Amino acid sequence: MTKLAFLGAGRMASAIVDGLLAKKLYGPAELACTDGGDGTASALAGRTGVAAPTDLAVLLGPADAIVLACKPQQLAGLDPRITDLASGKLVLSILAGKRLASLAKVFPRARNIVRAMPNTPGQIGAGITAWCGLRPLVPADRATIDAILGALGQVVEVAEPQLDAVTGLSGSGPAYVFEFAAALRDAGVAAGLARDIASKLALETLLGSARLMARTGTEPETLRDQVTSPNGTTFAGLQRMAAHDFRGLIKETVLAATARSEELSQDS
Numbered sequence: 001m002t003k004l005a006f007l008g009a010g011r012m013a014s015a016i017v018d019g020l021l022a023k024k025l026y027g028p029a030e031l032a033c034t035d036g037g038d039g040t041a042s043a044l045a046g047r048t049g050v051a052a053p054t055d056l057a058v059l060l061g062p063a064d065a066i067v068l069a070c071k072p073q074q075l076a077g078l079d080p081r082i083t084d085l086a087s088g089k090l091v092l093s094i095l096a097g098k099r100l101a102s103l104a105k106v107f108p109r110a111r112n113i114v115r116a117m118p119n120t121p122g123q124i125g126a127g128i129t130a131w132c133g134l135r136p137l138v139p140a141d142r143a144t145i146d147a148i149l150g151a152l153g154q155v156v157e158v159a160e161p162q163l164d165a166v167t168g169l170s171g172s173g174p175a176y177v178f179e180f181a182a183a184l185r186d187a188g189v190a191a192g193l194a195r196d197i198a199s200k201l202a203l204e205t206l207l208g209s210a211r212l213m214a215r216t217g218t219e220p221e222t223l224r225d226q227v228t229s230p231n232g233t234t235f236a237g238l239q240r241m242a243a244h245d246f247r248g249l250i251k252e253t254v255l256a257a258t259a260r261s262e263e264l265s266q267d268s
């Protein structure tokens, strides 16, 4: 009996399905998905054993909750029967930039609507997703949302106006980290290392430092100070970062992405 119906069977839907099945929170018979006609649903079904009915009524009829996982620009092209078929159901949207007010126009009779902003590490269960609800969630719906989004990694609840800042920080953040990793690698090459060695050193330094922060729960400034001897090597490096206002640059970066998110979600 289908409990969760996925509209979209691409990267994010696949990551959620994989996570739910791996954690045994749902069995394949309780999940179903559909796509826009390019075959992603049958690929996901073939790989995992979830259902992929072609008729929307068959997909949504028995479902208790709907996960909206198509591209934001594909929302307008959804089968218009969705409005009636979603009546009384919990709708979870992971569509970037689509506000609760506009989702409520598509799903006016949904039991409740949740808007979430995941990030790319969610594809390996190492993401962080912020979410907000149209109305306060009853405990059973909160548990459903925690399970679905928990398949992508960590979960935090925020107020909807904060979702643009979330997008600027954790939504776009993986790209900043990838850029930092590439910069660290290239700097290692400039310092005389072979590219493959520099890549490995950069990756493991980021990974190890992030793990140390997570495991100890220590503030990053404290960990930084613990490895910085007065007038030592790290001190020399950090001085250059401060001279070029590294923190100011990162602040500008997050604020620019936040502002762009606000622009893109205007009337959306």
Ligand SMILES: NC(=O)c1ccc[n+]([C@@H]2O[C@H](COP(=O)([O-])OP(=O)(O)OC[C@H]3O[C@@H](n4cnc5c(N)ncnc54)[C@H](OP(=O)(O)O)[C@@H]3O)[C@@H](O)[C@H]2O)c1
Pocket: 007, 008, 009, 010, 011, 012, 013, 034, 035, 036, 037, 038, 039, 040, 041, 069, 070, 071, 072, 074, 077, 078, 079, 094, 095, 096, 117, 118, 119, 120, 121, 171
């Ligand atoms: N990737 C990320 O890290 C990330 C982060 C934050 C938010 N998001 C959000 O997550 C959503 C999905 O992203 P993605 O990377 O998983 O995209 P994706 O891989 O392109 O998957 C999109 C899915 O939607 C399907 N689709 C298209 N039209 C449809 C329709 N009319 N009815 C039902 N399904 C339809 C597509 O099917 P076809 O294959 O047939 O086209 C495909 O299965 C996006 O809205 C994005 O904003 C993603």
